[in-house]
Amino acid sequence: MNRPHKPAVFRLDDPGIVVTPSEAPRRIAAPSPHPPASLTRPSPASGGGLARGAGDGGAAAAPATETERLPLVPPQRRRLPWAGMFWVSAAGLLLLATGLGIANLVEDLLNRAAWLGGIGAALAAVAAVALLAIVTREALSLLRLATIDTLRQRAAAILVSDDRAAGRALGRDLIALTRRMPRLARARARLESHLGDIIDGRDLIRLSERELMAPIDAEARRLVAAAAKRVSVVTALSPRAAVDMLFVLLTALGLVRRLALLYGGRPGTLGLIKVMRHAVSHIALTGGMAASDSLIQQMIGHGVAAKLSARLGEGVLNGLLTARLGLAAIEATRPLPFTALRQPALSDIAGSLLRGSASRGAEEALQDQRSP
Amino acid sequence: MALTLSDLIEQARLAARSVMEYGEGLINPTVRLGITGLSRAGKTVFITALVHGLVRSGRFPVFEALSEGRIARARLAPQPDDAVPRFDYESHVQALVADRVWPESTRQISELRLVIEYQSRSGAMRELTLDMVDYPGEWLLDLPLLSKSFETWSAETLELSRRAPRAQLAKPWLAHLATLDVTGQAEEGAAIDAARLFTEYLAACRQERYGMTMLPPGRFLMPGDLAGSPALTFAPLDVAPNDAPPAGSLWAMMRRRYEAYKDFVVRPFFRDHFARLDRQIVLIDALAAFNAGPEAVSELQDTFRSLLDCFEAGRRNFLSALLRPRADRILFAATKADHLHHTSHDRLEAILRRMVERAIARAYVAGADVDVIALAAVRATREAQVRRGGAALPCIVGVPMPDGDSAGGNRNGPDGKMLDRMTEVAVFPGELPSDPEALFAPGAAPFRGLAAARAEEADFRFVAFRPPPLETTGDGVPALPHIRLDRALQFLIGDRLT
Numbered sequence: 001m002n003r004p005h006k007p008a009v010f011r012l013d014d015p016g017i018v019v020t021p022s023e024a025p026r027r028i029a030a031p032s033p034h035p036p037a038s039l040t041r042p043s044p045a046s047g048g049g050l051a052r053g054a055g056d057g058g059a060a061a062a063p064a065t066e067t068e069r070l071p072l073v074p075p076q077r078r079r080l081p082w083a084g085m086f087w088v089s090a091a092g093l094l095l096l097a098t099g100l101g102i103a104n105l106v107e108d109l110l111n112r113a114a115w116l117g118g119i120g121a122a123l124a125a126v127a128a129v130a131l132l133a134i135v136t137r138e139a140l141s142l143l144r145l146a147t148i149d150t151l152r153q154r155a156a157a158i159l160v161s162d163d164r165a166a167g168r169a170l171g172r173d174l175i176a177l178t179r180r181m182p183r184l185a186r187a188r189a190r191l192e193s194h195l196g197d198i199i200d201g202r203d204l205i206r207l208s209e210r211e212l213m214a215p216i217d218a219e220a221r222r223l224v225a226a227a228a229k230r231v232s233v234v235t236a237l238s239p240r241a242a243v244d245m246l247f248v249l250l251t252a253l254g255l256v257r258r259l260a261l262l263y264g265g266r267p268g269t270l271g272l273i274k275v276m277r278h279a280v281s282h283i284a285l286t287g288g289m290a291a292s293d294s295l296i297q298q299m300i301g302h303g304v305a306a307k308l309s310a311r312l313g314e315g316v317l318n319g320l321l322t323a324r325l326g327l328a329a330i331e332a333t334r335p336l337p338f339t340a341l342r343q344p345a346l347s348d349i350a351g352s353l354l355r356g357s358a359s360r361g362a363e364e365a366l367q368d369q370r371s372p
Numbered sequence: 373m374a375l376t377l378s379d380l381i382e383q384a385r386l387a388a389r390s391v392m393e394y395g396e397g398l399i400n401p402t403v404r405l406g407i408t409g410l411s412r413a414g415k416t417v418f419i420t421a422l423v424h425g426l427v428r429s430g431r432f433p434v435f436e437a438l439s440e441g442r443i444a445r446a447r448l449a450p451q452p453d454d455a456v457p458r459f460d461y462e463s464h465v466q467a468l469v470a471d472r473v474w475p476e477s478t479r480q481i482s483e484l485r486l487v488i489e490y491q492s493r494s495g496a497m498r499e500l501t502l503d504m505v506d507y508p509g510e511w512l513l514d515l516p517l518l519s520k521s522f523e524t525w526s527a528e529t530l531e532l533s534r535r536a537p538r539a540q541l542a543k544p545w546l547a548h549l550a551t552l553d554v555t556g557q558a559e560e561g562a563a564i565d566a567a568r569l570f571t572e573y574l575a576a577c578r579q580e581r582y583g584m585t586m587l588p589p590g591r592f593l594m595p596g597d598l599a600g601s602p603a604l605t606f607a608p609l610d611v612a613p614n615d616a617p618p619a620g621s622l623w624a625m626m627r628r629r630y631e632a633y634k635d636f637v638v639r640p641f642f643r644d645h646f647a648r649l650d651r652q653i654v655l656i657d658a659l660a661a662f663n664a665g666p667e668a669v670s671e672l673q674d675t676f677r678s679l680l681d682c683f684e685a686g687r688r689n690f691l692s693a694l695l696r697p698r699a700d701r702i703l704f705a706a707t708k709a710d711h712l713h714h715t716s717h718d719r720l721e722a723i724l725r726r727m728v729e730r731a732i733a734r735a736y737v738a739g740a741d742v743d744v745i746a747l748a749a750v751r752a753t754r755e756a757q758v759r760r761g762g763a764a765l766p767c768i769v770g771v772p773m774p775d776g777d778s779a780g781g782n783r784n785g786p787d788g789k790m791l792d793r794m795t796e797v798a799v800f801p802g803e804l805p806s807d808p809e810a811l812f813a814p815g816a817a818p819f820r821g822l823a824a825a826r827a828e829e830a831d832f833r834f835v836a837f838r839p840p841p842l843e844t845t846g847d848g849v850p851a852l853p854h855i856r857l858d859r860a861l862q863f864l865i866g867d868r869l870t
Contacts, residue, residue: 005765007802007833010758011795012769018759019769019798164714194433198714198855203434203862210436340436 134268141271148265151177151335158201159339167201171208177264177335178212187211206340213336217344220262224326225349227255232319236311248318255322256329263333278332279325323349382639386647393648402501403865406646406699408683409655410585410675411509411594414707414749416475418655419504420464421749421852422861423448423486430851432858437490437869439858444489444497451483452503453644459484459506468750468852472839474773480596481507481645490869500868505645510590514638515646516678517588522627523615525588526608532586533573537667537823541576545569545607554609555618558625566607567592581822583664585675591637603633642682651864652683652699654731655707655747658724659834662804665821669811673727680731685740701741703863704728709746709855710753711834712801713766717746719804726808743863748855752837758798767798770837794838802832 010017102124110117151173158167175192178184191211199207231244231251238244253272260267260275267275323346330344396402409415425432426446432438451458459482464475486502517525533542548569552562571592577584578593587593591604598604606629609622617623656676661668684698706724709717725732725744735742753770771794805811810818819831827833842850 005763005800005803007831008765008800009833009835010760010767010798010800012798016760017798019767020757020759021754164718190433197433198717199434200856200859203859206436207433207439210440 138268138270141266141268142274145260145265145267145271145274145333148177148263148333148335152337155205155336158205159337161201163201164199164204165201167199167204168195171195171204174208174212174335181216181264183215184212187215205336209336209338209340213334214341216262217330217341220259220326220330221344221348223255223258223262224323224330224344227251227326228319228323228349231322232315234315235318236309236315244318248322252322252325255326256333259326259329260333263330264335265333275329275332279328282328282332283324320346320350378635378639382643386643390648400499400501401868402503403650403868404503404648405864406649406652406683407504407506407655408512408646408652408679409509409707410512410657411477412660413509413655413657415509415655416464416478416506417468418653418707418747418749418857419459419484419506420461420468420475421854421857422504423461423484424465424852425854425857425861426486426488428851430854432861434856434858435861436866438861442491442493442869444491446486446488449485449487449501451485453483456481456483456505458482459504468839469842469850472841474839478506478508479594481505481511481641488869493870500865502865507641507645508590508594508596510587510594511596511641512679513586513588513590513675514634515642515682517634518638518642518682521613522630523611523613525630526611527613529588529608530610535667537582537665538573538577538584541582542573545573549607549610552609552622554611554623555621558620558622560605562622563605563607563625563629567605570607580660581664583661583668583672583821583823585661585668585672586678589633589638591633598637602629603636606630606633646683649683649699651701651703652685653703653705653860653864654680654728655705656724656727657708658706658720658727659708659711659801659832662802662819662832663822663830663834665823665825666811666817666819667823668821673812676728677730680728680734685735685738698738699740701864701867702731702735702743703860704732704742704744705747705860706745707747707749708834710748710751710770711768711837712804713755713768714855715766716804719806719808720746722806723804723808723811726812741863745856745859745863747857747860749857750839751853751855752840756798758800765800767800769796769798770840771796772799773836773838799833799835801834 010019012019106117106120106124109120151170154166154170158170171191172195175188178188188211191208194207195204231248234247235244238247253276256275256279257267257272260271265271265275327344327346327349331338393402407415407418409418423446424430426438426443427448429438429443437443448461457480461484467473467475482505484504484506486504488500488502490498490500492498520528532538533546545566548566552566574587574592576582577587589604591598595604606626609626611617611623617627654676656672658669658672661672685700685702704724706720709720712720721744724746728744732742732744753768756767756769758765758767805818820829821832822830840853842852
């Protein structure tokens with residue numbers, strides 16, 4: 001065996017050496033291969049992480065490859081370049097046409113009166129700047145969502161590999177992500193102080209999750225429950241189907257947006273569509289697996305309520321669907337997979353939905369509006 | 373192994389006792405934490421640091437019950453056995469914290485009970501009692517003797533004594549053994565001489581330089597209150613494994629004393645403290661073996677192989693919980709992980725995993741949870757990069773122990789100057805091999821240790837450091853720094869505190 005360095009003892013005041021507190025150049029000591037984890041039974045947590053990582057991989061891998069080509073081109077499929085080219089060129093033509101129309105308009109206005117032309121040109125400039133701003137914001141928000149997706153994938157990988165350096169890096173990124181959340185100041189400081197300790201990758205992920213995600217999770221659960229309750233009440237009371245459909249749609253969009261905001265994303269329109277797609281595809285992916293408990297609960301809940309009144313049953317069903325969407329949105333927007341903390345299940349929210357009285361629902365809805 | 377009458381009685385006793393304790397456990401949940409380790413592996417420090425951390429709310433971020441704030445308090449409680457001395461927690465803490473010295477090697481068995489008051493996740497206030505036993509690590513070496521006859525043990529001991537580097541140390545004893553007539557009349561003088569020479573041989577093997585660990589019977593090295601009694605006055609003889617001794621012979625006397633040793637010393641010790649464990653932590657000081665040499669490393673592996681076969685592990689069910697409790701979680705910990713840089717911890721864990729792979733596989737098949745970590749119950753060093761010439765070495769910085777009994781005699785600094793009692797030095801202890809298989813390949817000499825080479829030529833030099841100055845937690849309570857003690861706690865009792 002080739003042993004490059006013999007053991008050595010140094011005095012700290014030896015002028016021939018330079019001592020730096022161990023932090024920065026830790027890669028010098030060749031990162032050793034990880035011990036084979038074949039014999040240890042993967043703990044339930046890591047097993048769950050693995051399964052979830054695999055499940056997420058399906059949902060999140062495709063968006064991740066898309067986001068590499070960001071910013072601002074609408075999502076494309078690699079399989080159909082022709083369709084993509086058509087849409088891009090059509091959009092380009094449309095843009096050109098609009099530009100030409102505006103140019104012509106300004107020219108016409110100028111021909112008619114100089115001051116009209118001035119106003120037209122100014123409006124056009126403002127519109128152009130605003131458009132640019134919107135596009136930039138959308139692009140940034142998409143980037144941020146992509147960052148959160150990557151964080152989640154990295155965390156899932158670390159839960160399997162137990163890599164210390166990667167865990168530490170992820171912890172730092174999480175702290176950076178949650179920098180703007182005032183209620184996490186203390187948790188962040190605590191986590192930051194632990195990052196310097198010798199803690200293994202898997203433990204660091206669990207620690208970060210407990211420190212940073214616990215308060216956010218509670219808030220998210222509250223948001224979902226409140227939205228579900230509102231939907232069920234409005235559906236039960238609304239006079240027309242069209243009204244409550246519209247209301248459900250708006251509530252769902254609002255809920256997903258607020259959840260994404262809560263977990264550190266800042267979704268614009270495109271981002272919202274993306275998160276929504278994630279959530280819906282997540283429901284589609286896990287629907288089969290979750291059928292055992294939550295779908296049956298849904299049916300029973302619906303059945304019992306429908307016995308009392310058809311409208312009430314519909315309300316409960318809509319509420320449960322909203323809750324499911326909310327839970328899926330939590331999974332799609334949370335920067336860490338659930339390992340140390342319990343994943344909120346439909347039963348957590350359905351319980352309060354079924355037994356919660358209308359008055360309490362209204363009360364919470366009020367509270368919700370007061371503290372957005 | 374044939375089941376003898378005494379074995380049957382033993383089993384019945386154990387079962388009766390565990391039925392009693394099962395009833396007690398329903399009212400008052402108790403975890404018997406088995407702390408298993410050879411001498412100098414750090415059992416006393418582990419218990420002290422664990423209790424100190426829980427009582428003073430140490431910095432245990434990975435230990436979820438504590439870091440979530442669900443542990444209201446932990447307090448010491450009167451221990452269950454009145455006949456066993458109490459673990460002297462206060463003076464050990466005093467030694468660590470105020471005097472900055474490690475506790476002296478344990479000479480007596482002692483016991484400690486800790487009651488943890490916590491709130492479960494569902495909101496109920498509960499208590500969990502944690503029972504721990506500290507004992508001289510030497511005594512643990514006796515457990516494999518329980519299944520061995522005098523003749524088997526003699527043959528094995530003799531075989532072992534002819535291997536390097538023991539052969540040299542065993543010379544006086546072997547010379548005396550050659551003069552003995554085993555079938556002749558029993559003589560107390562001969563027995564006393566044999567026992568004395570045998571004990572000296574064992575003590576010589578234990579020196580830090582050789583680092584041998586397979587040295588039963590343990591009471592020869594740490595007699596406790598039995599020094600000089602006939603049960604401790606015997607030695608292995610050169611006898612055929614399957615013969616019966618003639619009546620009145622030296623052989624018959626030695627054999628009788630060996631059996632008495634097993635019956636009166638080993639079996640009660642095992643029955644009282646190890647037969648009924650709920651959780652087990654196995655502390656292994658692999659670094660001392662690395663100091664000594666490849667022979668010590670492979671002997672450490674053999675020692676733990678035979679030792680861990682004595683413990684039962686496996687998933688609990690109602691019947692086993694009632695009649696024969698077994699550890700359903702086992703943690704293998706390479707202690708003194710603060711003696712090397714954290715970038716090497718993975719390698720240390722891999723080596724440890726390889727060392728105890730048979731026990732891991734057995735526990736795994738039986739359904740127990742197993743984990744392997746590098747641990748420092750009290751972290752005595754900090755880390756630094758030392759750049760000399762072009763190379764940067766990952767080093768550890770600490771105050772070396774002044775007595776110089778550690779490898780290489782670090783009383784002197786690298787330049788030969790006498791070091792002050794509290795001078796810090798940076799140590800690069802050597803690089804652990806990345807492939808544990810290479811260490812245990814038969815006939816390989818993967819590195820040089822103190823047993824075979826001069827101190828300057830050894831490939832490893834893990835230095836003993838003084839206990840650290842105290843750091844304070846966020847609440848201003850002083851806490852002992854550690855490495856992965858919280859992870860160990862989480863693994864061992866975390867699930868009982870949910």
